[in-house]
Amino acid sequence: MMERVDIAIIGTGPAGLSAAITAVIRNKKILLLGDRDLSEKLKKAHEIQNYLGFPAISGEDLAAAFQDHIDRMGITITEKRITAIYAMGKYFALQAGEEMLEASAVILATGVVQGKPLPGENEYLGRGVSYCATCDAPLYRGKRTAVVGYSPKEEREAAFLSEVCSEVLYFPMYKDILSLPDSVRVIREKVTGVEKLPEAMRVLTEAGAYETDGVFVLREAIAPGQLVPGLQTEGAHVTVDLNMAASLPGVFACGDIAGMPYQYIKAAGQGNIAALSAVNYLDKQRV
Numbered sequence: 001m002m003e004r005v006d007i008a009i010i011g012t013g014p015a016g017l018s019a020a021i022t023a024v025i026r027n028k029k030i031l032l033l034g035d036r037d038l039s040e041k042l043k044k045a046h047e048i049q050n051y052l053g054f055p056a057i058s059g060e061d062l063a064a065a066f067q068d069h070i071d072r073m074g075i076t077i078t079e080k081r082i083t084a085i086y087a088m089g090k091y092f093a094l095q096a097g098e099e100m101l102e103a104s105a106v107i108l109a110t111g112v113v114q115g116k117p118l119p120g121e122n123e124y125l126g127r128g129v130s131y132c133a134t135c136d137a138p139l140y141r142g143k144r145t146a147v148v149g150y151s152p153k154e155e156r157e158a159a160f161l162s163e164v165c166s167e168v169l170y171f172p173m174y175k176d177i178l179s180l181p182d183s184v185r186v187i188r189e190k191v192t193g194v195e196k197l198p199e200a201m202r203v204l205t206e207a208g209a210y211e212t213d214g215v216f217v218l219r220e221a222i223a224p225g226q227l228v229p230g231l232q233t234e235g236a237h238v239t240v241d242l243n244m245a246a247s248l249p250g251v252f253a254c255g256d257i258a259g260m261p262y263q264y265i266k267a268a269g270q271g272n273i274a275a276l277s278a279v280n281y282l283d284k285q286r287v
Helices: 014-025 059-072 133-140 152-162 264-285
Strands: 005-010 030-033 082-087 092-096 099-108 144-149 167-172 184-186 191-196 201-205 209-212 214-218 251-253
Touching (some): 014 030, 014 264, 133 144, 152 167, 152 214, 167 209
Parallel strands (some): 005 030, 099 251
Antiparallel strands (some): 191 201, 201 209
16 A cells, blocks of 8 residues: 555646645645546647636647646656545545555546436446446456447556456447457447346447446546545535535545636636645644
């Protein structure tokens, strides 16, 4: 188990990076969890006109400036998918595959889940539906699995499952070019839901139905109410106060996950506030 850190920051968009910078300036030991390529949404932005100091900058160039900033401060990104966060009293336990990480405070900067859960997804979560291939692959050794992937990043998870499972069906919910081993069967049909049968699961599409033993629904972000049990939410957003504090003491949220408007400069500002609030929370705990 890794050493317990002061603040775990989940997300590497403008909000998470801003939070990390501020927390490090305030001499806190952090764990920044997310994608080393930073925010795919940011990099795809053609031109950003309202980020102070960077007029008419492309998303790719702004992301490069962010990367340079954290590099200069020695901030590293840990690429681990967090699938659950549990309040343990004086600290939080973060599930990353089969590993449990610990932090005294948590800042959520994961962005928002695009779209609604699939029909049956919430109902059968943990009972045939999973959000983590690394965690649950051993349960399906030699069995059939299906992966509903919402971005090309999930193809790595499908490839990993193909090394363990007898069959992997991959349903891409995007149009990008696929990079998958021949052992993965790609099905380009829109998934409309999942069902539980007496002895199996079933993936429903607009064109048919596919029986399998387990279904992995893989997105870049998990709905906050499922990620942190007991957290107060409103739709896809975490309920926060002006200090970016969530309903659970020690949990803070910033950026798109904290509500509209979805703006890069707003996200960065909220990341700064969330980090300062987390620092204040930790200092009070030590009095």
